[in-house]
Amino acid sequence: MSSSRERILGDIRRGLGRPALSESRQAVLDQRIHGGEQEPLRPVLANKPLPDQFAEGLEKVAGECVRIARRSDAPAALKRWLEAQDVAAEARLAPAVADIDWASDGLRVSEGASAGDDLVGVSQALLAVAETGTVVLRSGAETPTTLNFLPDYHVVLVDAEHLVGHLEDAWVQLRTRLGAQWPRVVNLITGPSRTADVEQTMQLGAHGPRRLLVLLVGA
Incomplete structure (x- = not known):
């Protein structure tokens, strides 16, 4: 990811009060962007039936x-x-x-x-x-x-x-x-x-x- 894009997305995350992405999460995103078709990212559901x-x-x-x-x-x-x-x-x-x-x-x-x-x-x-x-x-x-x-x-x-x-x-x-x-x-x-x-x-x-x-x- 380019440095300018990282800076823009970082500003958005900070504005939303969200922490910086972990290395593992960043790796998943990089793979999705550059690695071809992947399984879609899905929201994590609560641990309930x-x-x-x-x-x-x-x-x-x-x-x-x-x-x-x-x-x-x-x-x-x-x-x-x-x-x-x-x-x-x-x-x-x-x-x-x-x-x-x-x-x-x-x-x-x-x-x-x-x-x-x-x-x-x-x-x-x-x-x-x-x-x-x-x-x-x-x-x-x-x-x-x-x-x-x-x-x-x-x-x-x-x-x-x-x-x-x-x-x-x-x-x-x-x-x-x-x-x-x-x-x-x-x-x-x-x-x-x-x-x-x-x-x-x-x-x-x-x-x-x-x-x-x-x-x-x-x-």
Whole structure:
């Protein structure tokens, strides 16, 4: 690395209150710059189980995570959550979650894509990323993308076995699971919709759901 670049980056680190790079870390960076393609550097995750890290990451972005033992526990968990929000116990379901007996807990449900008049949408995620509290959803007949964005309240089921640590791991898993059957769209959703464009005041639900609940199955 040139001396001028070292000086500039050193000034940036000092300005951020960060210590100088260790020799080993500098060697890794030099190898990445001059040694061709390498594994990407990834943030170090806390020494916690992935479900804990995912729940914490989701809460940081104003989402909510409820852990359930089985998919069959989803209706009761959803009904309790809707009652807490003072929202009617009804929802529009992605066909991918229609195998669950939602009516057993008194929920009124319909199935299919949303036309924009549904208050609650329930989706199935392929994966979730612990690093950022992100859920990864595919488009398709079984998982209509409209349910991700049109209802005010978005509920997502994801299996704990499909939690990954970093975003890079998610793309690896997607290639493995989907093979050549890639969807037209892959949505990465991190928390509810938000904007601070108006007077720098954070508003939820600006151009999508105002609340996001993730039901983490088997955690």
